[in-house]
Structures are given as structure tokens and as C-alpha cells.
Amino acid sequence: xxxxxxxxxxxxxxxxxxxxxDAALAWFRENSLWPMPMGLAxxxxxxxxxxxxxxxxxxxxxxxxxxxxxxxxxxxxxxxVTYKMAGAVRRxxxxxxxxxxVIAMGACASTGGMYRSYAVLQGVDKIVPVxxxxxxxxxxxxxLLDALIxxxxxxxxxxxxxxLTITAAMKGASxxxxxxxxxxxxxxx
Amino acid sequence: xxxxxxxxxxxxxxxEACLSAPxxxxxxxxxxxxxxxxxxxxxxxxxxxxxFDYLVDLSGIDQYGDxxxxxxxxxxxxxxHGCHLRLRTQVSEEKSExxxxxxxWRGANWHEREAYDMLGIRFRGHPDLRRILMWEGYPYFPLRxxxxxxxxxxxxxEVAFTHPAPLEGGPFVTVAGGSDTIEREPRARSxxx
Numbered sequence: 001x002x003x004x005x006x007x008x009x010x011x012x013x014x015x016x017x018x019x020x021x022d023a024a025l026a027w028f029r030e031n032s033l034w035p036m037p038m039g040l041a042x043x044x045x046x047x048x049x050x051x052x053x054x055x056x057x058x059x060x061x062x063x064x065x066x067x068x069x070x071x072x073x074x075x076x077x078x079x080x081v082t083y084k085m086a087g088a089v090r091r092x093x094x095x096x097x098x099x100x101x102v103i104a105m106g107a108c109a110s111t112g113g114m115y116r117s118y119a120v121l122q123g124v125d126k127i128v129p130v131x132x133x134x135x136x137x138x139x140x141x142x143x144l145l146d147a148l149i150x151x152x153x154x155x156x157x158x159x160x161x162x163x164l165t166i167t168a169a170m171k172g173a174s175x176x177x178x179x180x181x182x183x184x185x186x187x188x189x
Numbered sequence: 190x191x192x193x194x195x196x197x198x199x200x201x202x203x204x205e206a207c208l209s210a211p212x213x214x215x216x217x218x219x220x221x222x223x224x225x226x227x228x229x230x231x232x233x234x235x236x237x238x239x240x241f242d243y244l245v246d247l248s249g250i251d252q253y254g255d256x257x258x259x260x261x262x263x264x265x266x267x268x269x270h271g272c273h274l275r276l277r278t279q280v281s282e283e284k285s286e287x288x289x290x291x292x293x294w295r296g297a298n299w300h301e302r303e304a305y306d307m308l309g310i311r312f313r314g315h316p317d318l319r320r321i322l323m324w325e326g327y328p329y330f331p332l333r334x335x336x337x338x339x340x341x342x343x344x345x346x347e348v349a350f351t352h353p354a355p356l357e358g359g360p361f362v363t364v365a366g367g368s369d370t371i372e373r374e375p376r377a378r379s380x381x382x
Contacts, residue, residue: 083349084323087348116356117354118331118337118339
């Protein structure tokens with residue numbers, strides 16, 4: 001076969017998408033959020049259901065539950081965090097590589113829930129920054145999937161390149177995007 | 190066929206000086222141990238001679254306002270004869286100490302650690318008397334009656350911290366057997382209600 005085709009080639013150019021690097025990288029990111037399942041109570045059972053066939057979290061690219069913090073992107077705190085456990089939760093969060101996000105799943109992780117007691121941390125946001133709170137006791141898997149979709153929207157607005165160390169050559173380009181800096185502020189809460 | 194009452198009688202015969210007469214209530218037999226210092230001896234006899242080979246539970250009770258303040262309850266059973274017996278002893282707050290029975294039943298190890306963790310009762314001779322539920326260094330004993338439900342502030346750097354929980358007018362309690370949902374749902378209620 002002679003490979004001397006010039007000009008418009010629909011087989012190639014029909015598949016070309018023009019976009020910004022930031023948008024492309026964010027698209028990669030948001031569709032493969034690997035969760036760190038911080039399962040601490042009954043919410044973890046719903047988290048397992050979300051991962052199983054009926055609800056199938058892999059439809060949203062988040063099926064790869066990583067039991068190593070170093071390989072995960074989003075920590076799903078599913079359950080009651082006691083003060084004794086709080087140190088371990090914080091430590092695991094700190095071991096996760098940037099960029100990282102946190103979903104507080106259920107009433108206990110969000111606020112301490114019904115456990116107004118000496119032993120229970122009154123909301124995981126006291127020790128780690130939370131991006132998405134999920135209501136429910138426990139929330140249904142759909143609610144967790146909704147939280148994941150909301151987190152994906154947030155991730156899609158976060159600049160990737162602008163967040164990196166900018167070399168002198170790139171500096172002019174990134175400074176022209178003030179809307180990215182606005183979108184990068186946390187929307188959780 | 191041995192009955193719990195007969196076995197309790199045998200136990201009392203052996204330790205007449207420090208055991209009260211067995212009391213039966215709704216089919217359950219309780220013996221009060223008047224001298225907590227001899228609890229290991231009594232338990233060893235109950236296990237080795239009377240066949241109570243299973244310690245069902247061991248728990249501490251805070252009889253706040255009464256003297257002596259602490260009660261320790263031993264629920265024992267024999268798997269071979271199927272009889273169940275309850276031993277109950279008391280310890281004053283000043284002393285807060287009694288001998289361990291973990292040398293008799295190994296299962297007592299964690300039960301005694303829990304009683305220590307929650308109430309501060311020490312078990313002399315225990316092989317490993319550390320806290321079991323709260324972390325090492327927590328300064329309070331949270332199941333004492335004079336400890337607030339919301340908890341107290343504490344901080345052990347690099348280990349753990351606690352803050353009082355916001356009770357918002359609680360604790361919220363339910364009333365069992367209420368006629369409608371409003372009556373049954375958890376609300377802040379005074380004890381007289």
C-alpha cells in the first residue's frame with residue numbers, strides 16, 4: 001500500500017478532537033478515580049453493594065478499590081470514626097498521593113451521626129478536608145454514586161497543568177486562565 | 190442431674206465464711222462474695238471441682254452514691270452439666286482493686302481489661318492490664334456514672350484527642366410501647382416523663 005495520502009483524511013482527521021491539555025487531563029482523572037475504601041461500619045456494606053453488580057460503580061470508573069493509600073485518589077470514609085481510629089484515618093489520608101479527595105459517606109462520617117458520645121469523632125472534617133458529604137444512615141448505593149458524579153464534576157473543574165510547577169515558557173499561558181483558579185477552590189461543605 | 194442451686198450449695202459449704210446464701214430469682218442463682226480478696230480461690234474451686242468451665246461474662250458495675258461503689262459480676266456456666274451461676278462481689282472506691290481470675294479462665298483476660306478501661310477497677314495479678322477500647326493515655330474512665338455522656342476534652346499528642354460531643358439538648362430517648370410515632374420517636378425527655 002502506498003502511503004502518500006495528503007490533504008484531508010477522514011479516517012484520521014475525523015477522530016481528532018481539539019481541546020486544552022487541562023481539560024483532557026481532567027477528563028482522564030475524573031473517569032478513573034480509584035477509591036481508598038475506609039470502611040468502618042455499616043456504610044461499608046453499602047459501599048460494597050455500590051461496587052457489586054447491581055449498582056456497579058465501575059460504570060463511573062471508580063471500581064478499583066485500592067487498599068493501599070499510595071495507589072488511590074479518593075478516600076471514601078464509610079462509617080463511624082472513633083477518636084481511637086481518627087489518628088489512623090488521618091495517617092492514611094496523609095499517605096495518599098496528591099491529588100486526593102475525600103467523600104464523607106453517611107451521617108457518622110459527616111457529623112458523628114447518632115453517636116453523640118465520648119468515643120466518636122464528631123465529623124471526619126475535623127481531621128481531613130472533605131469534598132463531598134453524603135446524607136443517609138446508611139446512604140443507598142445510588143447516593144454514593146451521586147456523590148461520585150458530583151466529585152467528578154468538581155475534579156473536571158480543577159486545573160491540572162495550572163496546578164503544577166510552571167516553567168518559564170508555560171507561565172504566560174497559565175496566567176490567562178483566572179477562571180481555573182476560581183474553580184479550584186473547594187466546593188465541599 | 191446437678192442443679193445450679195445444688196452446686197451453689199456445695200460452693201457455699203466450701204467457702205462458708207465469705208459466701209452468702211444462694212438466692213434464686215426467676216431460675217437464676219446468685220451468690221454474693223463478701224470478701225473480694227478470695228474470688229480467685231472460689232472461682233478455681235468452682236471450675237476445677239464443680240465443673241464451671243465457662244466464664245460467660247465478667248463485668249463491673251458503678252453503684253454511684255452507694256458504698257462500696259464497685260460491683261463485679263461473674264457469670265459462670267458448666268458446659269457438661271448446663272448449670273449457670275452468678276457470683277457478685279463488691280469493692281470500695283478507695284481500694285478499686287481485686288485479684289484477677291484470668292489464671293482460672295483465660296477468657297477473663299479481656300473482660301477484666303474492659304472493666305478496667307471503662308471503670309478503673311484494677312485486677313491484681315492480671316498478665317496484661319492495659320486499656321482495651323480507649324487508647325493508652327486516655328485520662329478518664331468513661332463508664333463511670335459521674336462521667337458526662339458527651340465526654341471531656343483530652344489530648345495525647347501524636348496519639349489521639351477527644352472533644353465533648355454537642356448534645357443539643359439531648360440525650361434523646363425513645364419511649365417503648367408509645368401509642369403513636371410522635372410518642373415513640375427519640376426526643377429530649379426529663380427522667381420523670
